[in-house]
Amino acid sequence: MMGLVARLELAHWRRNRALWRPLLATALAVLAAAVWATAEDAAQREAHREAANEARGQWEAQGAKHPHGMAHFGDFAFRPAGPLARLDRGVQARLGKVIFMEGHRQGAPMHADVARAGTVARFPRPDAAFLLHTLVPLLLVFLGGAGLARDRESGRLKLALVHGARAHAVLGGHTLALWGLGLALLGLGVVAALDTNVECGDPAHAAIERLPAFVVLHALFLALVAAGVVAATAWLPSARAALLTLLAAWVLGTALLPRAAAGVADAWFPLPSQDDFQAQLRASREAGPDGHDPRDAFIATRREAMLREHGVDTVEALPLNFDGIAMQLDEEFGNRVWDEHYGALSHQLARQVRAVSLAALVNPFQAIDNLSMTLAGTDLAHDLAFQEQAEAHRRELIAKLNHEHAYGGSRTGDWSAEASAEFLAALGGFTYRVPPLAEALRGRVAELVALTFWALLLLALQRRAARRLERGTLAC
Amino acid sequence: MTAEPMLQASSVTRRFGALTAVDALDLEVRAGELFCLLGANGAGKTTTIHLFLCFLAPDAGSVRVGGVDPVEDPQGARRQLAYIPENVALYPHLSGIESVDLFCRMGGTRLPPARLEELLERSGLARADARRRVSGYSKGMRQKVGLAIAYAREAKALVLDEPLSGLDPEAASDFCAELGRIRDGGAAVLMTTHDLFRAKELGGRIGIMRAGRLVEELAASDVDARELERLYLHHMRAAPGDAPAPRATS
Numbered sequence: 001m002m003g004l005v006a007r008l009e010l011a012h013w014r015r016n017r018a019l020w021r022p023l024l025a026t027a028l029a030v031l032a033a034a035v036w037a038t039a040e041d042a043a044q045r046e047a048h049r050e051a052a053n054e055a056r057g058q059w060e061a062q063g064a065k066h067p068h069g070m071a072h073f074g075d076f077a078f079r080p081a082g083p084l085a086r087l088d089r090g091v092q093a094r095l096g097k098v099i100f101m102e103g104h105r106q107g108a109p110m111h112a113d114v115a116r117a118g119t120v121a122r123f124p125r126p127d128a129a130f131l132l133h134t135l136v137p138l139l140l141v142f143l144g145g146a147g148l149a150r151d152r153e154s155g156r157l158k159l160a161l162v163h164g165a166r167a168h169a170v171l172g173g174h175t176l177a178l179w180g181l182g183l184a185l186l187g188l189g190v191v192a193a194l195d196t197n198v199e200c201g202d203p204a205h206a207a208i209e210r211l212p213a214f215v216v217l218h219a220l221f222l223a224l225v226a227a228g229v230v231a232a233t234a235w236l237p238s239a240r241a242a243l244l245t246l247l248a249a250w251v252l253g254t255a256l257l258p259r260a261a262a263g264v265a266d267a268w269f270p271l272p273s274q275d276d277f278q279a280q281l282r283a284s285r286e287a288g289p290d291g292h293d294p295r296d297a298f299i300a301t302r303r304e305a306m307l308r309e310h311g312v313d314t315v316e317a318l319p320l321n322f323d324g325i326a327m328q329l330d331e332e333f334g335n336r337v338w339d340e341h342y343g344a345l346s347h348q349l350a351r352q353v354r355a356v357s358l359a360a361l362v363n364p365f366q367a368i369d370n371l372s373m374t375l376a377g378t379d380l381a382h383d384l385a386f387q388e389q390a391e392a393h394r395r396e397l398i399a400k401l402n403h404e405h406a407y408g409g410s411r412t413g414d415w416s417a418e419a420s421a422e423f424l425a426a427l428g429g430f431t432y433r434v435p436p437l438a439e440a441l442r443g444r445v446a447e448l449v450a451l452t453f454w455a456l457l458l459l460a461l462q463r464r465a466a467r468r469l470e471r472g473t474l475a476c
Numbered sequence: 477m478t479a480e481p482m483l484q485a486s487s488v489t490r491r492f493g494a495l496t497a498v499d500a501l502d503l504e505v506r507a508g509e510l511f512c513l514l515g516a517n518g519a520g521k522t523t524t525i526h527l528f529l530c531f532l533a534p535d536a537g538s539v540r541v542g543g544v545d546p547v548e549d550p551q552g553a554r555r556q557l558a559y560i561p562e563n564v565a566l567y568p569h570l571s572g573i574e575s576v577d578l579f580c581r582m583g584g585t586r587l588p589p590a591r592l593e594e595l596l597e598r599s600g601l602a603r604a605d606a607r608r609r610v611s612g613y614s615k616g617m618r619q620k621v622g623l624a625i626a627y628a629r630e631a632k633a634l635v636l637d638e639p640l641s642g643l644d645p646e647a648a649s650d651f652c653a654e655l656g657r658i659r660d661g662g663a664a665v666l667m668t669t670h671d672l673f674r675a676k677e678l679g680g681r682i683g684i685m686r687a688g689r690l691v692e693e694l695a696a697s698d699v700d701a702r703e704l705e706r707l708y709l710h711h712m713r714a715a716p717g718d719a720p721a722p723r724a725t726s
């Protein structure tokens with residue numbers, strides 16, 4: 001019975017040519033966004049691969065070199081976009097994908113897409129997920145807002161109910177038709193973004209794990225939209241009232257509430273300006289030791305302690321290179337400063353993200369947007385994970401270079417001693433590891449609860465509308 | 477008449493805000509009986525129909541369909557009913573046969589195509605028309621599809637809401653002849669109409685509603701068409717609380 005009603009609705013859409021244009025336009029938009037993003041992703045992956053190979057080649061081409069010279073030569077951390085980023089670019093366009101890692105300072109991501117965008121481009125290019133979260137629901141509102149209302153206003157609903165049709169099956173059939181259309185558009189986007197040529201790296205592997213979750217959660221969201229559209233049409237007295245209400249809900253959910261949530265989160269948990277942040281960072285850093293300054297008091301204290309420990313009078317008499325120790329002391333103090341300042345910044349960012357997550361409880365559009373970004377690995381949490389991994393790699397790299405500097409056989413003051421080319425080549429490059437799915441979703445519990453809550457609420461509303469339609473307490 | 481009432485309204489009142497659409501209505505239609513409900517627009521005829529169809533619940537009194545209270549068991553009541561509205565709204569892309577099949581399947585029954593054709597033929601729709609899309613049907617043809625749907629349900633009661641309005645005289649005559657056959661088959665038929673002539677012609681009983689009340693109830697055989705018109709106009713023009721219209725002696 002439900003399938004029968006759904007087929008009738010699909011047949012109506014098929015026969016009504018006026019509906020073809022918005023349908024085809026939406027399908028083409030989803031397809032174009034996915035195909036474009038796939039092509040762009042392939043080009044970007046190639047560019048990253050080339051850049052990473054070049055950076056590695058330059059590192060290895062240095063041959064034997066002074067360890068601290070290599071600490072300043074530095075290396076690059078590249079964040080490859082996972083295949084699902086073709087479906088949802090998230091906030092990636094605004095964030096850098098490359099970090100320069102060197103001694104003495106924590107690097108910040110650079111080369112964000114928006115930095116290359118024209119100044120007239122206010123919004124980033126829409127991706128398939130954006131269209132699935134906004135345009136597809138709008139299409140379902142226009143199609144579904146008319147479906148049940150058409151049956152009601154023509155008298156077909158009354159005729160069907162008298163002749164044995166169950167109202168829940170009628171409402172369910174309309175929901176099924178809308179959901180089927182949404183799923184077809186979702187499938188179109190996903191299939192268009194599939195690339196059999198993905199390399200077997202970690203992000204590609206993670207995508208295999210995340211794609212089913214991406215599809216299931218989007219299917220749940222589209223079911224929720226379809227159920228909401230039909231429930232509103234059943235409860236409201238006319239097609240016009242239903243359409244206006246649904247449009248108002250769409251504008252609220254897709255435009256006003258997300259902006260309000262971001263604004264409130266920013267007001268409640270403000271971030272320091274870039275200038276203030278850098279000034280505070282500099283001030284804290286300058287209060288600590290400077291490994292390049294032999295007169296630095298902190299370094300001098302450590303030097304005296306080491307001379308006593310080894311029973312010698314001069315650093316030159318030490319069986320190690322104290323300059324390497326001083327560099328590591330400098331580095332460790334710097335790490336504490338970065339941990340303090342970047343940690344506070346991350347903490348504040350996390351509070352903003354949590355506030356926006358909570359706003360998703362009242363806005364399923366926000367919920368799917370956040371979940372989609374998380375599953376695609378393009379949200380802020382994944383960016384912070386990339387920064388943390390890159391920083392951990394940098395610290396390990398610099399610590400190894402400083403250790404080689406201190407214990408590699410040279411003596412203090414010898415700035416010509418070189419680490420072997422083999423030693424330097426053995427220091428591996430950075431590889432981004434996508435956080436496990438469970439860990440990524442741990443920060444999105446509010447969104448998962450929101451989607452489940454809204455799905456259950458709309459289902460309950462639809463069942464109640466069906467009971468009332470059958471008992472005549474709701475106009476049919 | 478000894479048969480049990482199939483459609484029964486006992487002291488039924490239904491209000492919409494300050495408006496009393498049906499006021500203490502008592503009405504019975506027994507199996508094998510045809511009852512025509514006359515009245516001006518807004519008299520409460522459609523509200524009465526909707527009370528029997530379970531699309532409205534009474535504010536006072538009770539409604540029974542084959543002994544079942546539609547408020548308590550709407551599905552049980554509807555199982556015994558078939559309904560033909562003023563405009564039988566069908567899916568335009570389906571043929572007559574497909575339309576009857578659709579409504580049967582919605583009600584949980586599947587009939588073989590030969591049986592569907594037979595039902596449409598019985599309702600007076602030509603075999604060739606039954607295979608055409610209903611978007612090209614006249615109102616009379618759609619009413620015949622409505623009749624076929626009613627036949628398919630083998631309902632004990634048929635409720636019709638102004639099915640004759642807009643039909644040409646020949647279509648109306650055919651339709652009424654079919655209603656007569658349904659009544660003769662043992663079904664209870666309740667029909668609202670503005671057509672006094674057809675109400676008289678169909679026989680059975682006639683009720684006149686005014687401001688939600690059944691102000692006159694008579695056997696069609698007791699009056700001729702002119703007398704029925706006089707009675708009708710008297711009730712439509714009378715102020716509330718006026719004395720009943722005196723019957724003319726023939």
